[in-house]
Amino acid sequence: MKTKLHSLFIGLAVLAGVQQVLGQAIVINSFSQNGVLVCSGLQTGTLFSVQWASSLSGPWQTNWAGLTGVAVSNSGTNTVSVPMFYRVLGVASTNAATTNAPAGMALIPAGTFTMGDNLDGESDALPTNIYVSAFYMDANLVSYSQWQGVYSYATSHGYSFVDAGLGKAANHPVQTVDWFDCVKWSNARSQQAGLTPVYYTDAGLTQVFTNGDNGTTVYQNLAAKGYRLPTEAEWEKAARGGLSGQRFPWGSTISESQANYYAYPNPPNSGGYTYDLGPYTGYNTNFDTGSYYTSPVGYFAPNGYGLYDMAGNVSEWCWDWYATPYGQPSNTNPTGPVGPLSYRVLRGGVWSGSADNARCAYRFNYNPAVAVNAVGFRCVRGL
Secondary structure: OOOOOOOEEEEOOOOOOOOOOOOOOOEEEEEOOOOEEEEEOOOOOEEEEEEEEOOOOOOHHHHOEEEEEEEOOOOOOEEEEOOOOOEEEEEEEEEOOOOOOOOOEEEEOOEEEEEOOOOOOOOOOOOEEEEEOOEEEEOOOOEHHHHHHHHHHHHOOOOOOOOOOEOOOOOOEOEOOOHHHHHHHHHHHHHHOOOOOOEEOOOOOOOEOOOOOOOOOOEEOOOOOOOEOOOHHHHHHHHHOOOOOOOOOOOOOEOOOOOEOOEOEOOOOOOOEOOEOOOOOEOOOOOOOOOOOOOOOOOOOOOOOOOOOOOEOOEEEEEEEOOOOOOOOOOEOOOOOOOOOOOEEEEOOOOOOOHHHHOOOOOEEEOOOOOOOOEEOOOEEEO
16 A cells, blocks of 8 residues: 655744744654654743645645644643644744643633534534634543542532433543533532632522532633633634644544544445545444443544544533524624523534544534433633
């Protein structure tokens, strides 16, 4: 089989307002055939940028794409996913006082992105330009062990839950948790960490949401810096990882090596998905044991923002009520339509769902009072 080799063009990049120090040893350690770029020598507590293109010819302003505002890890070495067979122009670092993300979280930089796409005829995800302020997001789905730790704290501090949550193993995502329980859990996580809770049961934001489920009206205080569910717009911006116009967080095709989903490629299946590379039909064979087929959190490569499982594994609850199309009153930090409506938004695909469900733009909707073994969540925090 012929493979196309990566070409590397390494150069200094000068960003607006950034002084790139000559002689600073930012090194690209490796750039593998599957598009995984490893670079080191980055200064802890800064952001860095990567630029790439499919051709080195032509004006870079129109041909180059990339990731910006990616937080440097504590080790100074970062791994990012670059679309396959692209050339890397360079890596640049910039100081930023707000880049020290909380442990286990990644900084999602502020900016405008295209929410939705018209690649596959989605009627409820029409392309819309959305501005989202910077925020932190859990790098991983909430694991079963993480859920249990906060759940134990919560139930000993006046919280009650409808569902205790389930997980295939401690390092697998928690699932069988309804929307209300995830919101209460987020409040408990905030209080356990000494942060101001986000969710309340009164419009005056005085009664912290600790008890209740179906039928409870929940208000959110976005000025609080505690843990909360992402808005639908925040989720999609984060899932895209700095890319634009792609089906998935890494590009426009999907295979079992990139996500935990139900493969249905075409060929060999009539009516299958041309962008599903399988290589077989069915559940991911690495995880199809037990009563549900989740995979360990962080098993697959992260996207450009350092987030794992933004496609497949379990679907993720978002804050927004579901409407067609999005129903947001504003294109700046939208929080969805005013409820109550019937369903909340789910995003991200699922181990039992096909490749189309795992696309960044795909929108699910589900009864917020129902818990199933295909649905989990992750939290975000404001800066």
